[in-house]
Amino acid sequence: DTAALIAWLSHPNAWQRETAQRLLRERATTAETLRSTLTELAESKPASALGKLHTLWLHATLSSRAAGGAAPLLSLTQNAPPELAENIVLIAHRHPSYFGKDTREVAARAAASGGTRARMLALLTTRSTAAQVPVTIKSLLRAAEDLDDPWFQHAVMVHLAGHTGRFAGGLLAGPFADKAADNRAAFIRDLAAMTAASKDKEDLAALLAPLRTAPGELRWWKAAILEGLAQGLPKAGVRSLAEFASVPTPGKDDPRAEIPGLLERAGRIISDASLPDDLRIASMPLLSQQPYETSAPVLKELVSGRQPAAISRAAFAIIRKHGAKKTAPLLYEILPSANPGLRQEIIALLGNDAVTLPDMLQRMDRGEVPKSLVDAESRWRFLQSKDAVIKSLAEKLFDRPAEDRAGVIKAYLPAADAKGDSTKGRELFTQLCSACHTYQGHGSSVGPDISDVRAKDKRALINDILDPNRMIEARWSAYLVRMKDGRTLSGIIDSETPSAVVVKMPGGVSETVARADISAMESHDASLMPVGLEGGISVSQMADLLAFLRGET
Structure with a gap:
C-alpha cells in the first residue's frame, strides 16, 4: 500500500528506495490518487537524510503535476547535511515554483549548511539580480574556505558575469590578498580578463582600484591583474596593456598611472637572481607586455645557462610569442651556449617559419649552425617542401633516404640476432621515438601506442622501423x-x-x-614517422633499441 511504499523511501537499500519512488510516481495517475499521495508524504516523518531526500524529490515532482500545487515540505530542509543540501538546491532549480517565494531563502540556507559543493551548485543554478549582487558578493567573500577551490572559482565567474571586477576588488581588500598561491593568482587573472573584456567601465574601475595599494610595489595579485588585463583588453578593442595605460593619459588618482611603473618593476624582479624563482616566474608574463626591443636584453640573460631551467623555459615562451622573424638575431646569438633542450626548441622555432627557414639552412650549409640539431621529422618535412630553394638545401644537407627500403632492411637484419643493451635502447627510444610514441606509459601520444610490440618478432620490428x-x-x-x-x-x-x-x-x-x-x-x-631513420642509428644501436622494446634484460 501507499504507506508501506512511503516507508520504503527511507530504506537503507537503494533498490527499495528507488522502486518505491517509481511506484508511487506511476500510481498517482488521477487527481484523487495524486492528492492523497501528496497528503501522506506530507504527513510522513522521515528521520534519515536519504529518506528526506527521496521524500522531497517525490513531493516536489508530484506537486508540479497537481492543480494548484502543494505546500512545500519546508521542515525537511532544516539543518540539511551536505548530500541532502545539494539536492535541495537542485530541487529549487528543477522545480522553481515548489518553494514559491521562499525559493531563494531555502536554497541559500541549504548552501550555507551543505559545504562547498552545495554552494557551488547554488551559484550555478541561480542568478542574482543587479540589486542582489552586492549581497551575493558579501556572502561569497565570507566563504573563505571555498575560494581556493578551482571549481568554485569557475562557478563564481559564471554567476557574477558582469560584476567580476567588483568581486575582485572586494576580494583583494581582505585576507585573500595576504597569501600568494598559483591557484589564487590564476583566479585573479581570470577575473581581470573577464572584466577587461566586458567593456564595463564601472566594473573595470572596481578591479583597478586595488592597484593604488602600496604604490610602486609589485605584489603577486597586482601581477595577476595586469596579466589578466593583457589577456582581456584585446577582446575589448584595446591592443595592449601599454595602450590602455596611456590613452587617455591617466591622472594622479587614476590607478592606470601605476601600470608603467609596475611593468618596469616586473623586469627588475625577473632579472634578480636573489629572489625566489616562483616570484620571478609569476612576474614573467608581464615581460611580454613590453616592446621586444626593451625586453630583449632581459630575455637574453634569462635563457642563458646561468639561470634555473624553469626560468629559461618561461623566458623562451615569451621569445616564442614574439615570433621567429623578430627574434632571429637573438636566437642565433644564444644558440651556441644554450642547453640541449633549448637548442632543439630554437631550431624548431626558426624552422617552422617560412621567412627564417631559408636563412637557417644556409647557415647550416656554411657550417655556422650544426645540422645535427634538426630532428628526423623536420628533415623529412624540409625534403618535402614545395619551395625549390628549401628542397635543394635540404637535399644537400640531409640527403634523401635510400629508396631501396628492402636493401636497407636487409642490412639491419643482423640486429635481430645480436645481443642488445636495453639500457642504451631506452636512451635511443627517448631520443628517436618518444616525441611521437608512448611505450609502457613513457613518451608522447601523437602516433600509436607501441607498448604491445613486446610480442612482435624482431625482424618484423625492423621492417616497421625502417619502412614506416x-x-x-x-x-x-x-x-x-x-x-x-x-x-x-x-x-x-x-x-x-x-x-x-x-x-x-x-x-x-x-x-x-x-x-x-x-x-x-x-x-x-x-x-x-620519417623514412630514413637508418641515418641516425647503427646496426648495434638497432639491437639495443630492439632489446628495450622487447623488454629484454
Whole structure:
C-alpha cells in the first residue's frame, strides 16, 4: 500500500528506495490518487537524510503535476547535511515554483549548511539580480574556505558575469590578498580578463582600484591583474596593456598611472637572481607586455645557462610569442651556449617559419649552425617542401633516404640476432621515438601506442622501423598545414570542426588553428614517422633499441 511504499523511501537499500519512488510516481495517475499521495508524504516523518531526500524529490515532482500545487515540505530542509543540501538546491532549480517565494531563502540556507559543493551548485543554478549582487558578493567573500577551490572559482565567474571586477576588488581588500598561491593568482587573472573584456567601465574601475595599494610595489595579485588585463583588453578593442595605460593619459588618482611603473618593476624582479624563482616566474608574463626591443636584453640573460631551467623555459615562451622573424638575431646569438633542450626548441622555432627557414639552412650549409640539431621529422618535412630553394638545401644537407627500403632492411637484419643493451635502447627510444610514441606509459601520444610490440618478432620490428609507410592507417597520415602568417605545422589531424583544425605535432603538442588562418593543408599519404631513420642509428644501436622494446634484460 501507499504507506508501506512511503516507508520504503527511507530504506537503507537503494533498490527499495528507488522502486518505491517509481511506484508511487506511476500510481498517482488521477487527481484523487495524486492528492492523497501528496497528503501522506506530507504527513510522513522521515528521520534519515536519504529518506528526506527521496521524500522531497517525490513531493516536489508530484506537486508540479497537481492543480494548484502543494505546500512545500519546508521542515525537511532544516539543518540539511551536505548530500541532502545539494539536492535541495537542485530541487529549487528543477522545480522553481515548489518553494514559491521562499525559493531563494531555502536554497541559500541549504548552501550555507551543505559545504562547498552545495554552494557551488547554488551559484550555478541561480542568478542574482543587479540589486542582489552586492549581497551575493558579501556572502561569497565570507566563504573563505571555498575560494581556493578551482571549481568554485569557475562557478563564481559564471554567476557574477558582469560584476567580476567588483568581486575582485572586494576580494583583494581582505585576507585573500595576504597569501600568494598559483591557484589564487590564476583566479585573479581570470577575473581581470573577464572584466577587461566586458567593456564595463564601472566594473573595470572596481578591479583597478586595488592597484593604488602600496604604490610602486609589485605584489603577486597586482601581477595577476595586469596579466589578466593583457589577456582581456584585446577582446575589448584595446591592443595592449601599454595602450590602455596611456590613452587617455591617466591622472594622479587614476590607478592606470601605476601600470608603467609596475611593468618596469616586473623586469627588475625577473632579472634578480636573489629572489625566489616562483616570484620571478609569476612576474614573467608581464615581460611580454613590453616592446621586444626593451625586453630583449632581459630575455637574453634569462635563457642563458646561468639561470634555473624553469626560468629559461618561461623566458623562451615569451621569445616564442614574439615570433621567429623578430627574434632571429637573438636566437642565433644564444644558440651556441644554450642547453640541449633549448637548442632543439630554437631550431624548431626558426624552422617552422617560412621567412627564417631559408636563412637557417644556409647557415647550416656554411657550417655556422650544426645540422645535427634538426630532428628526423623536420628533415623529412624540409625534403618535402614545395619551395625549390628549401628542397635543394635540404637535399644537400640531409640527403634523401635510400629508396631501396628492402636493401636497407636487409642490412639491419643482423640486429635481430645480436645481443642488445636495453639500457642504451631506452636512451635511443627517448631520443628517436618518444616525441611521437608512448611505450609502457613513457613518451608522447601523437602516433600509436607501441607498448604491445613486446610480442612482435624482431625482424618484423625492423621492417616497421625502417619502412614506416609499408602499412599505414589513414588516421596516422602526416599533414603539412601552411599558415597565412608564414608558419608551417607538421603533424596529424587530431580533430576538426567546421571552423578549426587541431594539429597534433611531435612532442605531444597540439595547436588549434582557425581554418580562416590556413593557406593550405596537404596530406602526404605517408606516415608522420620519417623514412630514413637508418641515418641516425647503427646496426648495434638497432639491437639495443630492439632489446628495450622487447623488454629484454
